[in-house]
Amino acid sequence: xxxxxxxxxxVVAALSMLAGCQPGKRLRxxxxxxDRLAWQLDEVQKERDQLKSEIDKLxxxxxxxxxxxxxxxxxARAKLDxxxxxxxxxxxxxxxxxxxxxxxxxxxxxxKATQAxxxxxxxxxxxxxxxxxxxxAELAKAQAAQPATPGTGATTAPAEMNK
Numbered sequence: 422x423x424x425x426x427x428x429x430x431x432v433v434a435a436l437s438m439l440a441g442c443q444p445g446k447r448l449r450x451x452x453x454x455x456d457r458l459a460w461q462l463d464e465v466q467k468e469r470d471q472l473k474s475e476i477d478k479l480x481x482x483x484x485x486x487x488x489x490x491x492x493x494x495x496x497a498r499a500k501l502d503x504x505x506x507x508x509x510x511x512x513x514x515x516x517x518x519x520x521x522x523x524x525x526x527x528x529x530x531x532x533k534a535t536q537a538x539x540x541x542x543x544x545x546x547x548x549x550x551x552x553x554x555x556x557x558a559e560l561a562k563a564q565a566a567q568p569a570t571p572g573t574g575a576t577t578a579p580a581e582m583n584k
Contacts, residue, residue: 429458
């Protein structure tokens with residue numbers, strides 16, 4: 422930028438010499454042009470400094486944003502790792518629960534089978550009780566039909582059978 426301004430000053434000075442201007446007038450115009458160019462150069466340098474300052478601020482902001490992003494990414498990774506661990510634990514608990522459920526179903530089936538066996542045994546006991554009552558009745562009839570003879574021990578036999 423500075424080189425273009427200086428080259429413009431040189432071109433203006435060369436043109437004023439070629440135009441054949443009077444030396445005093447030529448000096449004033451050259452000085453005015455030089456002052457304008459110096460002012461423009463000063464303005465351009467101020468603008469450059471402002472832009473550099475803005476670039477530095479933007480770089481700082483970018484650095485801070487990058488640091489925050491890295492920190493947030495690290496926190497996100499930590500949360501992800503924690504969630505992955507929780508998921509692993511939950512999966513293990515689910516497998517254990519499924520195993521328990523399968524065992525509970527097996528025990529339930531065994532209980533049903535045992536209850537069926539118990540019910541069958543109760544039926545058999547009830548039938549046996551009926552048979553025993555029938556046999557007792559039959560025995561009582563048989564004992565009542567037999568004449569009691571003293572000394573033969575016929576009266577003691579039914580008492581021993583009931584024991």
